[in-house]
Amino acid sequence: MSEKTKIIVARHAGFCPGVKKAIDMALELARNRKQPIYTLGPLIHNRQVIETLEEKNIKAINDISQIKDSNSILVIRAHGIPQSEEEKLRATSMEIIDATCPLVKKVHSNIFDYSQKGYETIIVGDKDHTEVIGLMSYAKDICHIISGPDEAKKLPFIKKANIVAQTTQEETIFNACVEVLRDKTDELIISNTICAPTKERQKETIEFAKDCDLIIVVGGRNSANTQRLFKICSKITKEAIHIEKDDELPSDALNNRRNVFITAGASTPNWMIEKVLEKVRDLSKKEKSFLAEKLTFLGKLFVTGSLYTAISAMALTYICMKLESVEMDIRLIILSGLFVASLHIINRMEEKGSVVPDSAQKFLFIRFKSAVKLIGILFGIVSIIISAFFGIKIFILTALFWLAGIFYPYKTLAGLNKFPDFPASKDIVTAFGWSFVCAGLPAIDGETLIYKSTQLAVLFALLLVFMRSVLLGISNVHNDMIVGNENFYKAAGPKLTYLIVSLIFIFVEIVLITLFNMGWKEVLVRTMFFGLFYYMVVMALFFFKKIPERISSETIIDFQFIFLGLLAFIAA
Ligand code: SF4
The missing domain is CATH 3.40.1010.20 (4-hydroxy-3-methylbut-2-enyl diphosphate reductase, catalytic domain)
Structure with a gap:
């Protein structure tokens, strides 16, 4: 070796845009609608994803006779279906959602238009494939299916022909068929419909x-x-x-x-x-040494188990306390770490079905599920107990925020799924939770919330955490984890997401400039101003699709707070 x-x-x-869009549409339905959801054939040929979709009430069927509830929703998958079948479906009382890939639809129109003009259709593809069966139905005249040049040679002489390809056809095969058919037709329209992906x-x-x-x-x-x-x-x-x-x-x-x-x-x-x-x-x-392997695994557990995130939250609390000029209190820093770790552990645990777990997820969220859940709850309880040392107001607020955070993954069970599932809800809820515990609590304790500088510091924390959450969401989508509209990137799309995150970055820098101009903690504020360019680097990496796998992404994203915390420490 x-x-x-x-x-x-x-x-x-990985997922092509057509498949990805179809899965997203089905998941969006599962999230917002109560009726059973069916797909005509599996949305994707991957057993693990199909099982996950089933868990989310999305079932694949082969025939509509399998649907007993006439109130159901039926999703047409990315390959599309024959015209007549679609008409039949639309005549039923079911709601039909068409997730046919736009690139397949383009081939439908191409075949329909040329066949209307009297061209025979030649499809280079697999005659039994669902997409090809659908394509055939759009040919109003004679339609031939060929799998390659050998079958092309066997075709009769055709006066006017339009040759198209199954969207996933091999280009060399399509071109070879075209060459054969040039001599077997009077007029040959070459429609290379192999899709760009x-x-x-x-x-x-x-x-x-x-x-x-x-x-x-x-x-x-x-x-x-x-x-x-x-x-x-x-x-x-x-x-x-x-x-x-x-x-x-x-x-x-x-x-x-x-x-x-x-x-x-x-x-x-x-x-x-x-x-x-x-x-x-x-x-x-x-x-690779035994020790190196174990250390790598421990590193994965550390990140997946949210302990790394807890350190990031503690670093952010340290920065906020410095910015707010409140007295440094280690108990508040520990409280924030435990609070954030607790909520992350519990929320992650409930997200478990969304992906096929990796080794760290298996270890934490399957093998030791009960123990890890208990640790998550204990972290939360300890953070609330610590908050009691700071008076009744802080105690009640901490308990309420913690309960709201714990409740978030169970909203569907409580029949409140509509309430917190507005677009980007997860990123917004996370930002509020972190900014409360990292910036809000020290300010309440230090009674500095009335000062503009403190309000700006809270805003600074809120926006930083929102950006963190959005970047994590981008990483999750990139890694094809099943996420929905509660994720900002999913709700807003790539262009708007990068635009908004860039604008937030500029705004945060303006907040820091404002603090600087107020003469507030000039050295620290200036250090934060430059330190924040770490974000720009991460954003640029993500924008140019240099997004690493889940654990590395999380490590890079959460390191920003540790990095800023270290800078704040040096600047202090
Ligand atoms: S046409 Fe291309 S992008 Fe669309 S579903 Fe087929 S393979 Fe995917």
Whole structure:
């Protein structure tokens, strides 16, 4: 086994926009509607995701006769369905939600328009694939399905033909068919309808595959596009392996490999690719010491178990106390760490079903679930007990905020899901919780809340935590974790999110300039002003899609408070 194994992960691997949009639509329905939700066929060829969707009341069926409740909602998946079938569905009393990918719809229109003009349709694709069955229905004249140039040769001479491709078709096959048909038609309209995400995926695979001695293709065995990707890889590289999950990777797979390329089909979530990457790294470093392995795992537990976040919260409290010029009280710093850790642990535990857990999540939230939950509650109780030392007002406020935070993940059970589920609710609730405990409590205790400088410090904390939460949300979406509109990035979309976060950054800097101009803690404020550029670096990384996997993302994002805390300490 070579120590110098180079591992490259495809930039275009993972959920395509069409699949992602369909899943988001279904999840949004599950969150806001009470009726049963069905999808005609699975939304995605990935068992773990299907199970998670089922937990969220979204069931895949093969035939509408399986639906007993006429009040149900039926989602048409990204591949689309035949026109006649759609008409039949719309004639029922069910609510039909069309999640057909816009790029598939474009092919529908293309076929319909040309067939109206008298062109015969030739589809290069798999005749049994749902998308192709749907495409055929839009041809008003003769429609031929061919899988490749050999079948193209068998077609009769056609006067006017429009050749289209299944959106996930291999481009070389499509082009080969076109070449054959040039001589078999009087007029040939070439409609290369392979979608852009597929083209990019294939282009990238071909580019990297040449120099690799192993390609690992991750994706469902019944996913047509993953199979096609695997076929492409098998043709151009020494060895290609198709796996569905990380544990399918043979232990000797990395033997004598120098260049390994990992790619995935359109229905493979990024977190599965990350798990495969983790496994590949493990296999390529068998010599990794026992101690190093244990330390890595402990690091993961530290971050996943919210202890790292607790340190960040304590650092933010320290900064706020300095900014508010209140007397440093270690009890308030400890209180904030315990309070934040408690809420994060409990909330995370309830989010467990949203992704297939990694080793740290399995350990904390499955194997030792009860113990960890107890620790989370104990942290909260201890923080409330500490708050009692600061008087009845602080005690009541801390208890109320803590109860509200604990209640957040159980809102659906209490029938209050509409109330806190407004767009970005999670980021807003988190920001208020942190700013209360990190900035509000020291200010209330020090009786400085009436001062403009303190109010600005509270605003500073509120906005910083909101930005932190949004960045974490971006990381979660990037890693294809199932999140909904309570996540700002999901609710607002990428452009608006980056715009708002940039504006908040500018605003926070203005807050600091205002404090500086007020002559308030000039050295500290100036240090914070420059320290905040750490955010800009993280934001730029995220904007240019250099988003690492979940634990690294969280480590980088939460480090901002530790970094600012250290700067504040030096500046003090
Ligand atoms: S593969 Fe392309 S056409 Fe098909 S759902 Fe994904 S983005 Fe849409």
